Amino acid sequence: MPWTRAILHVDMDAFYASVEQRDKPSLRGVPVVVGGPPEARGVVSTASYEARRFGVRSAMPMAKALRLCPHARRVSPRMDVYATESEKIHAIFARYTPTMQSVGLDEAYLDVTGSQALFGEPAAMGLAIKRAIKRETGLTASVGVAPNRFVAKIASDLEKPDGLTVIDEAHIERRLTPLPVERIWGVGPVTAAKLKKLGIDTIGQLRSWTAQALATHFGAFGRDLHDLSRGIDHGAVATDTREKSLSQEMTFPADVKDTAFLERELLRQAETVACRMRAHGLYARTVQLKLRYDDFTTVTRRVTLPPFGGLTDIVHQAAVGLLRTRTDAGSRPVRLIGVGVSNLDAAGTVQGSLFAGPDDNSACVDGRRGRMEDAIDRIRSKLGQTSIMRASLLEDDEDAEQQGSPERP
């Protein structure tokens, strides 16, 4: 059964320090502290897990950190490198959902509710994201999976580093019960001290207080404490502006010269992209095509159209047009092909869409074909991705075997 609401919280482990350890093998396995030098009154940005064992923490003066752990290696931050890694992980998140909220460089909430029909269980998406991050950046992340942001964030912290923690609706209270009240967002040292005075150390203890009693001590925040102690959080993942695209790409096992084959691969990708647009009620204005030739030269071609809903044919035709007119496909062998849409907007926020029908308020407002594609999505979400396929994609599967088989000479 798909989850009614599925949120992932992804948080990189000891982010800056892990990047330094990745790039400099002599730093691996030893305490590393990232931050400015103590003589310039530097502050700790983060510490590797080896250094944390000595009590070194973020925001601590560097002088103190080096007193606690004198043999730690201090490294100055390289923000440009961390920003590049941050871009990479956000591009990975975007493969799974356009609904994401990033918190700083190394942390994000992903609403994957609408992605379950395509990618399966939320936990499977969490694992796939962790693996992709490891493969593409060499870094580890911890992922929390839960029905809301608050519990997902708590979950991602429970098995750090390299953790994957799932807390479904039925287990929320049990998992929260033993945790200290400081784990609740909004509970800083002052509130924590006040709670302790009332004899409340754990989330479980907090739960035995009525909303009214908490309100007398904490005002409006008392109501929040009451809800959060039960793992209740209705807040939506507030999509930020950093990721405004959806894409799909594929590297072939053997380079491809046959343009008909490429066009069928584009159809498969367009179908996935359009399906994700429909699942999230998104419109787009731009279609882009990405090609990597056999010599690894990579080109991106894009076309801007009037706003369109998640229709496979529009995405596919635009991509094919770009492939035929603005690339060397056919004469140069292709190693990777990808299609994406960008300039995204939620349905309803696009004024005067070319395809909007007066009688249709679904995510796919372009009349009959849109409703058909919605119906296909519903059937697929029940019966699986291959239950309905276009005739030309069936052909494609046979070709794919010939073209892409590893046994091919």
Ligand code: TTP
């Ligand atoms: P965090 O995610 O809080 O910490 P982290 O990734 O280093 O460690 P972990 O998540 O495994 O507990 O912050 C992410 C990065 O932000 C961190 O690597 C450095 C930077 N940062 C600061 O510069 N100053 C700070 O006070 C904090 C908390 C983080």
Ligand code: MG
């Ligand atoms: Mg982190």
